[in-house]
Amino acid sequence: MIKRFAIFAVASAAVIAVVALLFGLIFGSPADHGAIRISALIAYCVQLFGFIVVLLVRTTNIFAAWGLGMLLRLVTLAVFAFLVVRGMRLPPESALVSMVAFFFLTTLVEPVLLKR
Numbered sequence: 001m002i003k004r005f006a007i008f009a010v011a012s013a014a015v016i017a018v019v020a021l022l023f024g025l026i027f028g029s030p031a032d033h034g035a036i037r038i039s040a041l042i043a044y045c046v047q048l049f050g051f052i053v054v055l056l057v058r059t060t061n062i063f064a065a066w067g068l069g070m071l072l073r074l075v076t077l078a079v080f081a082f083l084v085v086r087g088m089r090l091p092p093e094s095a096l097v098s099m100v101a102f103f104f105l106t107t108l109v110e111p112v113l114l115k116r
Contacts, residue, residue, distance in 0.1 A: 001055055004055060004113045004114075005048075005051065005052065005055060007113060008047075008048075008051050008109060008110070008113050009048060011106075011109045011113075012044060012047050012048070012051075012106040012109060013044065015102075015105050015106050015109065016040050016043065016044055016102050016105075016106065017040075019098070019101055019102060019105060020036050020037070020040045020098065020102075023036050023094065023097070023098045023101070024036060027091070027093070027094040027098075029091070031090070031091050031094075032091050032093075032094035034090070035085075035090040035091050035094045035095035035098070036094055036095070036098045038084070038088070038090065038095065039080070039094075039095050039096075039098040039099035039102060040098065040102060042076065042080060042084075042099065043076075043099050043102035043103055043106070044102070044106075046072060046073060046076045046103075047102075047103070047106045047107075049072070050068075050069035050072050050073065051069075051110060051113075053065055053068060053069060053072075054066060054069055054110065054114065055114075058114060062114070066110075069107075073103045073107075077096070077099060077100065077103070080095070080096075080099060081096055
């Protein structure tokens with residue numbers, strides 16, 4: 001379990017870093033770069049927490065665990081959009097698009113590591 005988590009953590013960090021660099025090329029202002037960094041950090045932490053939950057619950061009901069992970073991502077995105085982006089006055093386009101991309105692409109790594 002620890003090995004799978006470590007692999008997921010490294011793979012997610014790599015995916016997020018590459019995608020953040022690509023978004024940095026698309027969104028050029030310093031405010032956009034800051035928003036992308038904040039989105040990356042939050043998405044990474046949420047993904048790690050969600051993967052731990054899936055790893056712990058997968059033996060009993062993997063679909064419920066996966067559904068809980070999706071709900072966690074959705075709630076995070078909503079809270080981020082309404083509280084963090086507004087509160088910190090981040091550029092919403094770069095902040096939200098990057099967070100959705102980070103969540104989506106790192107979620108694609110999960111099934112590979114959840115095989116028995």
